[in-house]
Amino acid sequence: MQFPLRSSPQKDSALKNTEPIIKFENFSFYYGKKKVISDVSFPVYKNSITALIGPSGCGKTTVLKSINLLYRENPEARAEGKIIFEGVNILNDKYDVVELRKKIGMVFQKPNPFPGSIYDNVVFGPRIFGVKNRKKLNDICERSLKLAALWDEVKNDLRKSALNLSGGQQQRLCIARTLALEPEVILLDEPASALDPFSTLKIEDLMYQLKNNYTILIVTHNMQQAARISDYVAFLFAGEDMIARLIEFGKSNEVFIKPVKKLTEDYIVGRLG
Numbered sequence: 001m002q003f004p005l006r007s008s009p010q011k012d013s014a015l016k017n018t019e020p021i022i023k024f025e026n027f028s029f030y031y032g033k034k035k036v037i038s039d040v041s042f043p044v045y046k047n048s049i050t051a052l053i054g055p056s057g058c059g060k061t062t063v064l065k066s067i068n069l070l071y072r073e074n075p076e077a078r079a080e081g082k083i084i085f086e087g088v089n090i091l092n093d094k095y096d097v098v099e100l101r102k103k104i105g106m107v108f109q110k111p112n113p114f115p116g117s118i119y120d121n122v123v124f125g126p127r128i129f130g131v132k133n134r135k136k137l138n139d140i141c142e143r144s145l146k147l148a149a150l151w152d153e154v155k156n157d158l159r160k161s162a163l164n165l166s167g168g169q170q171q172r173l174c175i176a177r178t179l180a181l182e183p184e185v186i187l188l189d190e191p192a193s194a195l196d197p198f199s200t201l202k203i204e205d206l207m208y209q210l211k212n213n214y215t216i217l218i219v220t221h222n223m224q225q226a227a228r229i230s231d232y233v234a235f236l237f238a239g240e241d242m243i244a245r246l247i248e249f250g251k252s253n254e255v256f257i258k259p260v261k262k263l264t265e266d267y268i269v270g271r272l273g
C-alpha cells in the first residue's frame, strides 16, 4: 500500500508524546435497546491528530458526540464504560456539560454558521461565557480567525453575513468559532466532505498547524487524507450483527503501511464499505 505520508519534526514529536488526554475504556453505546458500539478502548494522545476511520454506520459520529456529551440531547441514547478526560470519567452524571464543551469543541460535517455576521459567529461562545468587553471580543475574533487561517480573507468584512462566505470559508469560520473558546480538544466530523479539493487541502494544512497547540480527533472517509494528516488511527467496523467494534488502533505510519488485521487492510485499500 502506498499512501503519501508527510514526515516532519512536528509529526515525530507528536509520536513521542505518550500522554493520552482522552482514554476510551470499555466504551459501549446504545440507541434505545439497540447496541451500536461494543467495548471500545483506545487513547487519544495530546497534541496529535487521531483519525477515526470505518464504513458508514460504524459509530464514528456517535464516538465524537460522546466525547462532548452531545448524545445527552437524545433521551434514547446511552453510553456505558468510561471516557476519561484529564483523569475524570466524563460519562459520570455529575460532569459539567457546559464546561466540557468549552474544553472540547466540535466541528460538523456540514458548515453550520448561523445567520449573523462573521464577527458574531466567532465571538458567540465567549459572549455566552460572559465576555462583554468590546476590545477583548475584538481580540478574540482576530486571534481565532488568524488561527483558522481565515483572517486575511475576511478582515474587512467582519460585519457582513457569514452566509455569504464560500463553503470552505464557512468551515474555517466554524473552526474559528470553536477556537474562540480556547479548547483543549477539537473534534471534527468529516469536516472536508462537503468541500472542493482546494478547500480540503486548506483545512488539512490548518489542522497540521493546530496540532502543535491542540489535540485533534477527526472522522474522515478519505484514506489518503487520514494517511496524510494523522499521527494515530482508530479503525471501527460493524460486522453482520451491526455492532461496531474497534478493529485496530495504532500509529498511522504503521497501520497504513502494515496493518495487523486483514480487515483493516481490506478497508484501507477499498475492498470494504
Ligand SMILES: Nc1ncnc2c1ncn2[C@@H]1O[C@H](COP(=O)(O)OP(=O)(O)O)[C@@H](O)[C@H]1O
Binding pocket: 031, 036, 054, 055, 056, 057, 058, 059, 060, 061, 062, 063, 074, 242
Ligand atoms: N439518533 C439515532 N437513533 C437511532 N440510531 C442511530 C441514531 N444515530 C445513529 N444511529 C445508528 O447508530 C449507528 C452508528 O451511527 P453513526 O455514529 O452515525 O455512524 P457513522 O458516523 O460511522 O456513519 C448506525 O447504525 C446508525 O444507524
Ligand SMILES: [Mg+2]
Binding pocket: 060, 061, 062, 189
Ligand atoms: Mg457520521
